[in-house]
Every structure is written in structure tokens, then in C-alpha cells.
Amino acid sequence: MNPQRPSSATFRLPREKLRYWACVLGVCLLAACALPRKNAPPGPFNSATPVGFSPDIRHLSTDRPYIEATIKENLERMRKRSNGGPLRILALSGGGAGGAFGAGALVGLSRRGERPQYDVVTGVSTGALLAPFAFLGSEFDRQLTDAYTTGRGERTLTFHGVLGLLFGKGARRSAVLKSLVDSFITSDVVEAVAREAATGRLLLVATTDLDNGEPVIWDMGKIAARGGDSARKLFCDVLVASASIPGLFRPVLIHVESGGTSYDEMHVDGNTATSMFVTPEAAYTIGFDPASLKDTSVYVLMNSHLSSVSSTTRGSLGSILSRSFAVALTHMARAQITAVRQLADQYGVSFRLTWIPVDYTGVISFQAATMRALFDYGARCGESGRLWATIEQAFDHETVVRSAVKGTTAAGAERPSCPLLDASVAHDPEKAAGRGADQ
Secondary structure, three states: OOOOOOOHHHHOOOHHHHHHHHHHHHHHHHHHOOOOOOOOOOOOHHHOEEOOOOHHHEEEOOOHHHHHHHHHHHHHHHHHHHOOOOEEEEEEOOOHHHHHHHHHHHHHHHHHOOOOOOOEEEEEOHHHHHHHHHHHOHHHHHHHHHHHHOOOOOOOOOOOOHHHHHHHHHHHHHHHHHHHHHHHOOHHHHHHHHHHHOOOOEEEEEEEEOOOOEEEEEEHHHHHHOOHHHHHHHHHHHHHHHOOOEOOEOOEEEEEEEOOEEEEEEEEOHHHOOOOOOOOHHHHHOOOOHHHHOOEEEEEEOOOOOOOOOOOOOOOHHHHHHHHHHHHHHHHHHHHHHHHHHHHHHOOOEEEEEOOOOOOOOOOOOOHHHHHHHHHHHHHHHHOOOOOEOHHHHHHHHHHHHHHHHOOOHHHHOOOOOOOOOOOOOOOHHHHHHOOOOO
16 A cells, blocks of 8 residues: 655644754854864963064963063053053943944043043953044044944844854854954054054053963054054954954954964954953952052943843743843953952042943844944933943942833833933932933
8 A cells, every 4th residue: 555645744844943953053064164273372372472573562361470560660651651640541341232332422522522531441342443443532533433333334243143154154244344444443543553652551452362261462552563564454353353252253363473383373252251351360469559550540431231121031042041141241241340440449549430221222233223323322421421430320320220111111211311320310210210311
């Protein structure tokens, strides 16, 4: 007896199984795909250097002897430069598309006439892309605005799922990011950084060296001082590496030499190891002369939320993993902020913080319209003088506003507060839910 041939519908896989097998295929392809590279340097980190550059252009964040020797020298140089005046340090965090907030905040400070010349600017991930323009000041606000509002980065970070990443979109996305950085970091920008660094100011960017498993701090002023095409190329490569989120972008290979032999170092997103930094990790174990930090102010600009509104997490694996990673990154950032604040208190340093408040419920994505909205919001807060808060004000703000947001209508959520709340609403959730547009 010959059974009838089943219809083609019998062989259709349910959507859930299609997703499952797509993931299985993705894992197999990930295992098979590898980025061609040379071996990592076999010796100590500082035994290898990028071709044509001196060893002092970068160091591990944990290199205590090097940091102890150089940090005091840098402070002396900056003190001499400032003629005994105040020192200002700006730290720019990671946060992906949230960098539009930081860009807008800086432009808003310029509009208000309260954009200082920072003696030290540090950057991680999207903060690294902001950092050269924050370092150079208001005259580069047009380039900073264009970088975050014209939509040129929209196709850079549009994620179309694991299969899109595997079948070439990761490589294309990396090429677009590199092209974007190349278009804004011109020879004029690199030369301007070199001039400012020669006066004693510091521009520092962090990447994560996957081979060493440690954050690397790059002195961008020393790279720029090398001059020529090689300086601009390494300058851009470091910025791209610092913003290259693992899985979304290809790692950046930095070509180095040691003992006449060529090697490759694999660098990725600085946010993999640290969400932001004011000083290298090892500096927390070094004693400072309090006089060298007199009249110093630290400003930490977080291009991200510091908390989230409570909501039901779906039971799917993707939702659980996504929420878990988001929680981990948020708490890592808060722990680092607290550590910086404690160091500041120890030496009588002023500490101020800004971030994207939890009641900013607009979409944070690389779509041009949403980045423009976030940029305008940051600019409004900077221009209105409601950008910087103490850490106590930050935690009070999030507590008050989280209570308000839970019961807020969509219309209310369209008027997010600035980080520094008005004193009249600082402890009143009902007022916090209704104010915002007039701040």
C-alpha cells in the first residue's frame, strides 16, 4: 500500500523552529568565521609599540609603576599651565546612540556661555567619538552637531539580527563606522589636538585589548604630535576601536612591533572593560599630594541612563539576556561613578555628574530623528543650566522621577526632566511628573 505523498504544508517548520535553527546555524558560522591576524606580542604589553610611534602613547590601565611616574608629572605640567588656577576634568562615557545627549549637552553649554576649556578629557566608546570635539572646544561645535544629527551614522548601527551580522553586515557596518570617523577626524582636527596637547592638556581614550583582557589608555595628544598620515590613521583607528561593540563590529587590529617582529593586537569597545574613567585603575592605589589637586573639578557625562523603570520581563531567552546585560552595564557604571566620587571626596575635589534621566522615555536609537531629539534635549538642559548635579541629587532625582514615571501618561513622558531638578519638585513625584518642558 503506497501512502499518499503529504502536501508541502506538512513539511513547513513552525516559526519558532525556524528561529531555533537559524540560531544553530549562526553559532556554527560564528565558530567557522575568524578574522585573519598575526599573533599577539608574546612579551609584556609595553615591549611592543605601534609601528613608528614611541611606547609612551599608551599604557595598560593597571600599569601602576608607569602611572605613578607619569600622573604626577602631568599634574605638575597642568598646574604650571593654569598658573595656579582651577583644573577641570571631563569624562565621557559609553552609551551608543546616547552619545547624541552628550553632544547636545556640550553644544548647550556653549550656547549658555559656560563651556570651559577642560584640562583633561577622557572618552570611552561613543564618548571617545565625542572626546576630540569636547577637547577642542566650542569652535568645533558645528562638526560635533553634524556628527550626531545629520543621520550619517544611521546605517552604521542598524542591527538586523544575527544572520545579517554573519553574512557580511558586520564587516560593512565596520566600514561605515570607519568612514564616518574618517570624515570628521580631519587633518585639521588632529593638528589642533596636537597644538592643545603641547600646552599640557590631555586627551585620553580607552580601548579594550582582548589579548591582554585589559583596558588600554591612549594619549591621543602624543599620537597627534607624531604628525602626518600615520598619526591621523592611528588616531582614527583608536577611536573606531573604542566604539567597536563586540558582535556588531569587527575588532580593530593594531599593528605593533617588538624586537623587529610584527604582531597584531586585537582591540574592541572600551565599554567592554570600563563605562568611563577619570584616571586609570592603578591610580586609585597611588597617594596624591592634596595640593596638586587643589581647585580641581571633575565632570562625568554619562551618555546613558542610570536606572530604569520597572517593567515585566518576558520569559523568552532573548528578553532575559537583554535585560540582564542592561542591568549589569547600568550597575557597573554606577559603581564606577561611586568610586570616582569617593576619590574626589578623599582629596577635596569637586564632583558633578550628568546623565539621561529615567523619564526620558523617547527611543534611543541611531535613527536620525531620534538622535536629533536626544541631541536637542541635551542642548536644552545644557543651555538652561540644569545639566550638572551632585551624586546625591542624581540618586534623589532618579528615585523621585521613577515614582512619577510609573503612573505617567504618554503625554507627560514627552516632557522629560533635566538632570538637575528644580528645588520645588526635587522631593515631589506629582510635580516631577508634570514639569519638564519649561526647564
